[in-house]
Amino acid sequence: MFSFNILKKDKETKARIGILRTPHGIIHTPNIAIVATKGSIRGLSFDKANRFGAEIFMINTFHFFHNNRYEIVKKFGGLHKFLNINYPLMTDSGGFQIFSLGFGMEHGVGKVADIFPEESNIKNLPISKGRNLVKVYEEGVEFISPYNGRKIFLSPELSIKIQKALRADIIFAFDECTSPLSSYEYTKEAMQRTHRWATRCLDEFGKPENQVMFGIVQGGEYEDLRKESAKYINSLNFFGYGIGGSLGKSKKDIIKVLNWTIPLLDENKPRHLLGIGEVDDIFNSIEQGIDLFDCVIPTRWARHGAAFSYKGRLNLKSSKYLNDKRPIDPKCKCNICKKYSKAYISHLLKEKEIFGIILLTEHNIFWILNLFKEIRQAIKENKFLDLKKRILKYW
Amino acid sequence: MFSFNILKKDKETKARIGILRTPHGIIHTPNIAIVATKGSIRGLSFDKANRFGAEIFMINTFHFFHNNRYEIVKKFGGLHKFLNINYPLMTDSGGFQIFSLGFGMEHGVGKVADIFPEESNIKNLPISKGRNLVKVYEEGVEFISPYNGRKIFLSPELSIKIQKALRADIIFAFDECTSPLSSYEYTKEAMQRTHRWATRCLDEFGKPENQVMFGIVQGGEYEDLRKESAKYINSLNFFGYGIGGSLGKSKKDIIKVLNWTIPLLDENKPRHLLGIGEVDDIFNSIEQGIDLFDCVIPTRWARHGAAFSYKGRLNLKSSKYLNDKRPIDPKCKCNICKKYSKAYISHLLKEKEIFGIILLTEHNIFWILNLFKEIRQAIKENKFLDLKKRILKYW
Numbered sequence: 209m210f211s212f213n214i215l216k217k218d219k220e221t222k223a224r225i226g227i228l229r230t231p232h233g234i235i236h237t238p239n240i241a242i243v244a245t246k247g248s249i250r251g252l253s254f255d256k257a258n259r260f261g262a263e264i265f266m267i268n269t270f271h272f273f274h275n276n277r278y279e280i281v282k283k284f285g286g287l288h289k290f291l292n293i294n295y296p297l298m299t300d301s302g303g304f305q306i307f308s309l310g311f312g313m314e315h316g317v318g319k320v321a322d323i324f325p326e327e328s329n330i331k332n333l334p335i336s337k338g339r340n341l342v343k344v345y346e347e348g349v350e351f352i353s354p355y356n357g358r359k360i361f362l363s364p365e366l367s368i369k370i371q372k373a374l375r376a377d378i379i380f381a382f383d384e385c386t387s388p389l390s391s392y393e394y395t396k397e398a399m400q401r402t403h404r405w406a407t408r409c410l411d412e413f414g415k416p417e418n419q420v421m422f423g424i425v426q427g428g429e430y431e432d433l434r435k436e437s438a439k440y441i442n443s444l445n446f447f448g449y450g451i452g453g454s455l456g457k458s459k460k461d462i463i464k465v466l467n468w469t470i471p472l473l474d475e476n477k478p479r480h481l482l483g484i485g486e487v488d489d490i491f492n493s494i495e496q497g498i499d500l501f502d503c504v505i506p507t508r509w510a511r512h513g514a515a516f517s518y519k520g521r522l523n524l525k526s527s528k529y530l531n532d533k534r535p536i537d538p539k540c541k542c543n544i545c546k547k548y549s550k551a552y553i554s555h556l557l558k559e560k561e562i563f564g565i566i567l568l569t570e571h572n573i574f575w576i577l578n579l580f581k582e583i584r585q586a587i588k589e590n591k592f593l594d595l596k597k598r599i600l601k602y603w
Numbered sequence: 604m605f606s607f608n609i610l611k612k613d614k615e616t617k618a619r620i621g622i623l624r625t626p627h628g629i630i631h632t633p634n635i636a637i638v639a640t641k642g643s644i645r646g647l648s649f650d651k652a653n654r655f656g657a658e659i660f661m662i663n664t665f666h667f668f669h670n671n672r673y674e675i676v677k678k679f680g681g682l683h684k685f686l687n688i689n690y691p692l693m694t695d696s697g698g699f700q701i702f703s704l705g706f707g708m709e710h711g712v713g714k715v716a717d718i719f720p721e722e723s724n725i726k727n728l729p730i731s732k733g734r735n736l737v738k739v740y741e742e743g744v745e746f747i748s749p750y751n752g753r754k755i756f757l758s759p760e761l762s763i764k765i766q767k768a769l770r771a772d773i774i775f776a777f778d779e780c781t782s783p784l785s786s787y788e789y790t791k792e793a794m795q796r797t798h799r800w801a802t803r804c805l806d807e808f809g810k811p812e813n814q815v816m817f818g819i820v821q822g823g824e825y826e827d828l829r830k831e832s833a834k835y836i837n838s839l840n841f842f843g844y845g846i847g848g849s850l851g852k853s854k855k856d857i858i859k860v861l862n863w864t865i866p867l868l869d870e871n872k873p874r875h876l877l878g879i880g881e882v883d884d885i886f887n888s889i890e891q892g893i894d895l896f897d898c899v900i901p902t903r904w905a906r907h908g909a910a911f912s913y914k915g916r917l918n919l920k921s922s923k924y925l926n927d928k929r930p931i932d933p934k935c936k937c938n939i940c941k942k943y944s945k946a947y948i949s950h951l952l953k954e955k956e957i958f959g960i961i962l963l964t965e966h967n968i969f970w971i972l973n974l975f976k977e978i979r980q981a982i983k984e985n986k987f988l989d990l991k992k993r994i995l996k997y998w
Contacts, residue, residue: 246954247950247954247956248951248956248957248959249958250956250957250958251957251958251961253958271954277925277950280925280926280946280950283926284944284946290944291947292943292947530675531675533679548687549679549685551675551679551685552642552686552687555641555642555675555685559641559642559666561641561642561645562643562645562957562960563645563647563648564643565957566646566961
């Protein structure tokens, strides 16, 4: 029911196109999982995103764990039935929240130290910044719920149990996502724990027919740790690999980390770069051999009034657009660019109208999915680096 | 280009069905103008609302006045071009804000004293309750902007100038909307001022080809004032009538006010009840001869997690719906009721997901438009009171 086939490798780079088959459909890689954190894309239906070309969606285990909502989903028979959709789904493991509610919240940083925190989710949580809400033990992790202050405990086994109840096609092993501010020693300790957790996850997972699991490589920004982790995770029986954790002090470090890691992974298995998805990062990562992404940027930017365009990121809240009768991106074929002016969208955003967010979300998701189509086509035609050069001129 | 024809009168009540023709299309009455305060329906596109049967939309002059945004709309050639839609539009005059930012804000009441204020917009404004932001003069009204504290002045002439720039098909005369807490003396004084403003509005309006104006009857909950106002406004050359201002101490007073007012208005002209739209009010008002409504309830309820259904208002934030696999309303033919369970929608609302609001908005607007279709059909078949009885069993 599951398979991954590489159709073509780029001649100049490590980029490749492939087909990932799941019981709910095919994913053409490279591709991006549209994020539906709590079971919805913020501002768009799954069906519409699918019509735009979305082939897989990412849902977050933590958000169905902290409130025990997974028990209700289980009664429905899994997320596909709860959401009433038939598209391939993936769930993360909850490991990201070890970082985001731990060091991430304490220090106000992202997985790459120089991006964040102004666009973080944190400020929307009913709890103050600067507080670490996480204690990590060998057995698992104790979170203080950012929603109600209650203590909740998540172990590798429970993460897998929950992910089996949620029944996404692709699930992830429970890992400790480390911070770019963590020391070498701490990053090493966390990586070793993640490796022990990986085998516990595989034991708990067993061999279900309707799901496959990706293992997660950790090791932060340290070459020897990344290599050790890649080798170890590669030695276990995972269907594919996630590359997680801190990706360094700046966006350039992402390339280094991938360059250390990817050559040590079985080239016939899919590689997912967790939580990354700015336009330059996408090109740089595919160039290193990444097949899959997931990222909140298309939807989060929309909520902040920012749009993707071939001319780079546009801040549509700016008053300069109030008189602009042109679409967000004249080259974009989405319905928003066919119908609406920048002036109207800017007006809605300035007036805090929910419909402005809806329009931008639709545009941004269409735009990023179209970019992936162009990337796959470019790899097919051996024009990946040409496309990269052309697009990144403005990004 | 404009006409209003009554097609049939109900045999048992003053209800009637008619056709209102405008340059942008036909409105079958009785009908409700879907509110798009700042130029968008909160959570739904105009096109989708139109596919559900929406035939006219209401946009608020005040929200394009306080920020001078009407000057931008004017450069586009009016709202239809700014929004890129071709549906009939109406704009109110800004008179409602004399109330909502004045006594309404000071006393925390609505146009009917016992509804409001918990669902008011006021709490979303960056200014404290309990403050009157309005000074009324013969010349016009000085508002303190609730957005930035700046003083802004709106006169009957400016309201009409702005409404001509916005170019909605149907516009309203500038009136003083009074409070249910206003005295007889104040209500009388305000009504007389509204009458003087009505003639100033007509003078400013002239005889454009592409717009018609409705005059507004005031007089609060006082029989002699309502009758005096109806007679006076009826004597002027308006295309139709709005019934505005305080409608009394409780919902029952609405019926009294309409019963005094409507018999004194030219029966061949359309009658619009401003800002009212709960299900029982709709039936009671149509029974008295009302043709048109506008109301924020379908969209505002959605933002508060409340749904229309044949079993009455449902609060979908309630945990009891988290296990409910059934749709919001099994009798409803909307896409939301075809596809989504109450459990999923309840989950989204509890998680404050924007997509939950989007789903409820679509359902509520579909539902209320369908109710109007049923009402028109019932009047056609002389079954209006039967339908009223059946629907109001749960409302």
